[in-house]
Amino acid sequence: MSDIAGLLDKPEFPRSSRYDPVWMLQNQMGPNALWLAEWLTEAVPLQAGRRVLDLGCGRAMTSIFMDREFGARGWEVDWWIAPDSNRRRVLEAGVADSVFPLRAEAHALPLSAGFFDVIVSWTPTGGRMLELYDRGRVAGLAAAESHGRGCSGRRADRRIAP
Numbered sequence: 001m002s003d004i005a006g007l008l009d010k011p012e013f014p015r016s017s018r019y020d021p022v023w024m025l026q027n028q029m030g031p032n033a034l035w036l037a038e039w040l041t042e043a044v045p046l047q048a049g050r051r052v053l054d055l056g057c058g059r060a061m062t063s064i065f066m067d068r069e070f071g072a073r074g075w076e077v078d079w080w081i082a083p084d085s086n087r088r089r090v091l092e093a094g095v096a097d098s099v100f101p102l103r104a105e106a107h108a109l110p111l112s113a114g115f116f117d118v119i120v121s122w123t124p125t126g127g128r129m130l131e132l133y134d135r136g137r138v139a140g141l142a143a144a145e146s147h148g149r150g151c152s153g154r155r156a157d158r159r160i161a162p
Contacts, residue, residue: 013038015069027059037062046070055106055121060086067095074099
């Protein structure tokens with residue numbers, strides 16, 4: 001396991017490097033979700049108490065990361081992973097009071113205007129975020145999109161107000 005731990009320990013991702021490599025590998029669904037989250041949060045300021053809509057969260061790694069590292073509260077939405085499964089991970093991570101797993105389709109969410117401070121997406125559904133943003137449902141947004149073997153990221157040009 002030390003060989004694997006060495007592969008996951010990247011100086012450019014110091015926060016992610018502190019996470020258990022076994023946990024990371026057991027919950028991974030494509031590109032390294034913690035690396036994507038750490039990369040994105042360099043450009044998108046998260047502070048304690050910010051409400052984050054986490055689309056395409058997979059196995060809850062990104063919401064757990066944003067809560068632990070920044071104190072951001074996460075509503076994690078994934079269509080493919082059962083919320084009970086993510087709830088178990090959230091409980092094990094000790095963030096059950098601030099990370100809330102949901103199974104939903106992004107357009108069907110009953111969002112009240114301005115409730116979320118930030119919306120993030122880890123999949124090609126990033127375009128849906130722009131629609132939610134344009135409908136006035138989210139104050140700020142960011143996207144990290146993964147595609148097949150690699151990943152590309154884009155940080156939204158609409159920044160969160162300080």
